[in-house]
Amino acid sequence: MSDTVLELQNVSRIFGEGDTQVKALDNVSLSIRRGEFVLIVGSSGSGKSTLLNMIGLLDKPTSGKVILDGKETTALNDGQVSQYRNEKLGFVFQFANLLPDLTVLENVMLPQQIQGSSEDIRQNATDLLIKVGLEDQINKRSNKISGGQAQRAAIARGLVNRPTIVLADEPTGNLDSVTAGKIVKLAKTMAKELNQTFIIVTHDRHQFPDVDRVITIKDGKAFSGEETTMEITA
Ligand SMILES: Nc1ncnc2c1ncn2[C@@H]1O[C@H](COP(=O)(O)OP(=O)(O)OP(=O)(O)O)[C@@H](O)[C@H]1O
Numbered sequence: 001m002s003d004t005v006l007e008l009q010n011v012s013r014i015f016g017e018g019d020t021q022v023k024a025l026d027n028v029s030l031s032i033r034r035g036e037f038v039l040i041v042g043s044s045g046s047g048k049s050t051l052l053n054m055i056g057l058l059d060k061p062t063s064g065k066v067i068l069d070g071k072e073t074t075a076l077n078d079g080q081v082s083q084y085r086n087e088k089l090g091f092v093f094q095f096a097n098l099l100p101d102l103t104v105l106e107n108v109m110l111p112q113q114i115q116g117s118s119e120d121i122r123q124n125a126t127d128l129l130i131k132v133g134l135e136d137q138i139n140k141r142s143n144k145i146s147g148g149q150a151q152r153a154a155i156a157r158g159l160v161n162r163p164t165i166v167l168a169d170e171p172t173g174n175l176d177s178v179t180a181g182k183i184v185k186l187a188k189t190m191a192k193e194l195n196q197t198f199i200i201v202t203h204d205r206h207q208f209p210d211v212d213r214v215i216t217i218k219d220g221k222a223f224s225g226e227e228t229t230m231e232i233t234a
């Protein structure tokens with residue numbers, strides 16, 4: 001299996017036409033290895049979410065290629081994209097987005113049910129909920145748990161398909177700093193234990209003191225490193 005799990009080749013994304021045209025991503029090339037814990041930072045409107053949407057196969061580039069786990073995805077049709085996304089990616093959002101009428105366990109079982117997995121779905125979900133420290137909350141309805149607990153459950157749900165990459169857009173944005181710190185620690189522990197690649201967009205650089213790589217987005221261009229030391233990627 002290749003060590004490279006994601007490659008972007010000259011990816012640009014242009015929104016709108018004519019005078020109102022916005023080049024949200026401008027010729028971005030980068031590659032990410034298995035197990036890397038990557039932070040994407042940059043000011044508001046710089047193109048972070050657009051980039052994450054490309055990696056998450058939620059949007060297609062205007063030009064360039066997105067190669068996920070060895071497959072060039074830009075040529076896939078919508079049905080193939082959905083299937084590949086479900087198989088290869090896990091998502092964690094700013095708000096946990098758990099389904100309120102389901103239990104914590106049922107929420108975490110969902111991705112594997114959607115995938116039609118033949119594994120023991122209940123066991124997989126239970127194992128992960130124990131790993132994220134929610135063993136006492138498994139059978140609670142998900143609208144009866146705290147914000148931090150909900151985000152733990154969301155991480156378990158993001159991991160349950162054993163995705164190639166977990167993508168997170170502002171996963172600590174809705175949490176107080178103590179809870180956010182715990183969630184970051186948890187994500188890092190999971191990344192190490194499972195050799196799991198994480199790509200995280202954040203405004204909270206200081207919440208992630210110890211990461212493998214920082215990518216800074218500025219005016220739609222991607223740079224390796226922080227604003228002060230950054231160099232163009234690839
Ligand atoms: N669907 C869209 N249609 C038109 N313009 C868009 C669209 N999505 C994003 N843009 C523009 O592309 C640029 C990058 O937006 P993006 O959402 O990627 O920024 P961001 O870095 O995620 O910002 P924030 O930190 O505020 O979330 C912005 O100028 C934005 O206005």
Ligand SMILES: [Mg+2]
Binds near residue numbers: 048049050
């Ligand atoms: Mg954004």
